[in-house]
Amino acid sequence: MPDATELELTAQELRDRDGESVIETEFHRGRAVLVINPPKIKSVLAHLEGKGYTFLASLHGVDYYPDEPRLGVLYELLDMKRVDRISVKARVPTDAPHIDSVVEQFPGAEFPEREVYDMFGVVFDGHPDMRRILMPEDYEGYPQRRDFPVGGEPVLFTFNEETTYGKNV
Amino acid sequence: MEVKREPLGGAGDPADLRIRQLQARDMLRGDLEGEDLERYVEQRVMTTTMDKAVAWARGNSFFPLTFGLACCAIEQIHIVASRMDLARFGWEAFRASPRQADLMILSGRVSIKMAPVIRRIYDQMLDPKWAISMGACCSSMGVFNNYALVPADKFMPVDVHVPGCPPRPEALAHGIIKLRAKVQLNPPPGWRERYDAIGTEELLPGETGSPDINVFRPGDTAGA
Numbered sequence: 001m002p003d004a005t006e007l008e009l010t011a012q013e014l015r016d017r018d019g020e021s022v023i024e025t026e027f028h029r030g031r032a033v034l035v036i037n038p039p040k041i042k043s044v045l046a047h048l049e050g051k052g053y054t055f056l057a058s059l060h061g062v063d064y065y066p067d068e069p070r071l072g073v074l075y076e077l078l079d080m081k082r083v084d085r086i087s088v089k090a091r092v093p094t095d096a097p098h099i100d101s102v103v104e105q106f107p108g109a110e111f112p113e114r115e116v117y118d119m120f121g122v123v124f125d126g127h128p129d130m131r132r133i134l135m136p137e138d139y140e141g142y143p144q145r146r147d148f149p150v151g152g153e154p155v156l157f158t159f160n161e162e163t164t165y166g167k168n169v
Numbered sequence: 170m171e172v173k174r175e176p177l178g179g180a181g182d183p184a185d186l187r188i189r190q191l192q193a194r195d196m197l198r199g200d201l202e203g204e205d206l207e208r209y210v211e212q213r214v215m216t217t218t219m220d221k222a223v224a225w226a227r228g229n230s231f232f233p234l235t236f237g238l239a240c241c242a243i244e245q246i247h248i249v250a251s252r253m254d255l256a257r258f259g260w261e262a263f264r265a266s267p268r269q270a271d272l273m274i275l276s277g278r279v280s281i282k283m284a285p286v287i288r289r290i291y292d293q294m295l296d297p298k299w300a301i302s303m304g305a306c307c308s309s310m311g312v313f314n315n316y317a318l319v320p321a322d323k324f325m326p327v328d329v330h331v332p333g334c335p336p337r338p339e340a341l342a343h344g345i346i347k348l349r350a351k352v353q354l355n356p357p358p359g360w361r362e363r364y365d366a367i368g369t370e371e372l373l374p375g376e377t378g379s380p381d382i383n384v385f386r387p388g389d390t391a392g393a
Contacts, residue, residue, distance in 0.1 A: 148316065
């Protein structure tokens with residue numbers, strides 16, 4: 001992990017190249033996170049890749065309900081030579097959940113981006129095959145969002161055995 | 170023809186049975202005539218109905234489908250291994266094709282995406298066919314009671330539910346023995362025996378006398 005100073009230096013490098021790219025930095029329990037402006041994701045990742053973070057270890061989504069903008073897309077980058085990790089976070093709102101795809105830069109991001117689209121509804125512009133990967137293709141809704149009902153079958157416990165199916169219906 | 174049944178070996182001394190057995194071993198055609206011959210045949214013929222004979226054969230020769238869904242499949246594998254040894258009951262021939270199988274063991278959680286596939290495999294099986302829902306996920310969705318799963322009863326008929334997470338191989342073998350009793354027109358009374366309710370029927374409130382009660386009847390091969 002870069003320490004807090006190195007994280008700030010990296011952020012400053014990005015700000016020097018594009019003043020709107022980095023919104024803030026977070027350093028919590030040794031984990032360095034760059035919170036960036038979503039439209040700048042490709043240039044930020046390209047710069048970090050040039051610094052040595054050549055491996056996209058993970059790409060995943062988060063729902064920060066009730067904070068706005070709600071959805072987050074996290075890119076975990078790894079520098080294989082220095083064994084150094086940095087996270088890049090982009091927050092997108094639910095009413096326009098769009099962000100550029102990084103498949104051209106990191107081909108391994110194809111399936112994770114489809115999964116984030118499947119579970120959180122974030123649309124990755126420029127993705128070669130933007131469709132659901134886990135749920136059926138005709139499924140409605142994005143099940144990992146916090147406001148999605150848990151669903152499932154009602155289970156009979158003692159507290160609801162009188163009101164659920166089978167009795168007093 | 171009036172059929173008069175007698176216990177095997179007659180009413181007399183058990184030693185007489187042994188004597189008749191030894192006699193039968195040396196018996197030649199023409200040795201017995203008339204009344205003796207009728208009596209001899211009557212003692213050696215077992216009468217039953219075709220339904221019962223077929224059910225007896227079916228119940229002792231299940232061909233389960235080679236099919237596993239999740240962690241329960243690991244327990245399902247064990248029932249053919251030496252400890253449970255399903256071959257004792259004649260069910261060891263796991264078939265790789267649904268066309269050759271007549272028992273589907275749903276061993277694991279069924280996701281919404283998998284459900285149409287399973288339904289299709291079930292439809293490809295030839296009648297008569299049965300299904301066992303193994304484990305909590307397949308019956309009531311268990312710990313995965315969320316958006317991703319669907320209980321098996323929603324898209325196909327299930328004959329026996331085996332609870333557990335996962336059920337031990339003994340539990341699955343018990344479930345299959347219950348299924349055998351069901352196929353052999355001898356359904357286990359279950360709770361009816363414990364509550365002294367044999368011969369009673371389940372009635373929903375306000376539906377007294379309805380013919381569509383969901384109660385197993387002898388001869389049913391699905392539902393119940």
